[in-house]
Amino acid sequence: MVFRADSDTQIYFQIGDPLRFATAAVLHNAMFAYANVNAVSINKVVKKGELGRFIEGVKDLDIDGFDITMPHKQDVIPFLDEMDDISREFQSVNHVNYRNGKLIGTTLDGIGMRLAIEAEGVDLRGKNVLILGAGGVTGPVAAEICKAGASRMAVLNRTPEKAETLAGQLEKHFAAEFMPDAMTPETLCRYAREADVVVQCTCLGMLDKHVDFEDLSFVGQLPPHAFVADCVIFPERTSLLRAAESRGIRGINGFGMLIWQQKAMLKFHCGVDVDDGFYDAGEEAIYTALALRAARDQRDARRAAGK
Ligand SMILES: NC(=O)c1ccc[n+]([C@@H]2O[C@H](COP(=O)([O-])OP(=O)(O)OC[C@H]3O[C@@H](n4cnc5c(N)ncnc54)[C@H](OP(=O)(O)O)[C@@H]3O)[C@@H](O)[C@H]2O)c1
Known part of the structure; x- marks a missing residue:
């Protein structure tokens, strides 16, 4: 045209x-x-x-x-x-x-991720969501997931104070139960056991950042019905998504977030x-x-x- x-x-x-x-x-x-x-x-x-x-x-x-x-x-x-x-x-x-x-x-970053997850047939109402990160994109993404009806949300971040601040901000707007914590291999495993949906909002796994999860054992703790959404666009299959897929757990990368x-x-x-x-x-x-x-x-x- x-x-x-x-x-x-x-x-x-x-x-x-x-x-x-x-x-x-x-x-x-x-x-x-x-x-x-x-x-x-x-x-x-x-x-x-x-x-x-x-x-x-x-x-x-x-x-x-x-x-x-x-x-x-x-x-x-x-x-x-x-x-x-x-x-x-x-x-x-x-x-x-x-x-x-x-x-x-x-x-519109948050609504992009929410629509991308829902387009995969995931109904977020009443879900237990594990959010990784507390940077610029995390708040709007977590807020949209709360708007979609998530009822419990763990927010894990390398700097735990930022996870606490973010959970406090979300609490002002939404009635869900928020659980801020430090992101460590232990907390990841603990919260993964009950997670219906994981939303990865850190820079980990990004092609040009050269930092990645040092320990992905928490993926082994996810229930089989869990769904993983990664904000990262490149590489298209991050180590997190590959680990989830190897267990038969469905996931999407950040492309959907950008396009939706x-x-x-x-x-x-x-x-x-x-x-x-x-x-x-x-x-x-x-x-x-x-x-x-x-x-x-x-x-x-x-x-x-x-x-
Ligand atoms: N798909 C899309 O449309 C779209 C749009 C926007 C962003 N994104 C992606 O979303 C991700 C986050 O973006 P942002 O704007 O929120 O970035 P940001 O504000 O810089 O936040 C970075 C986050 O990553 C964490 N982090 C960084 N290095 C880490 C490490 N070595 N170990 C553990 N955690 C680490 C930070 O933890 P601390 O708080 O402890 O530093 C923070 O939670 C990026 O991958 C970006 O590409 C995707």
């Missing part, structure tokens, strides 16, 4: 620094095309300290909205006119819409509901973006080698 911009075209940006590895603009454009929305998303590097100037530009040019990645997810908050309770609680915003002269922010988030993105920015066919279009867009990136990397390497 050839995209033709006209005076009605909605304009969105994906902003952050660096953006070399970001696929959101490609994904958003595929989603706009799938939903037949006359809109375009453009990558724009906005460095730390440049956000105010960018936002002035959004207002001056009446830009429709933007998607935010590092390092602005928190820095954008003072500029907003409105935001929902969960984004405010966890001080994290990854989408901003500019509507009727107001900047409205939200975080697009359904919420279309609703938030454009007020459009899409059917579930959007998922295949999203997946194709990401793989296309990755192939293009690999081709660009090869070209740059050739040029650097003087070939």
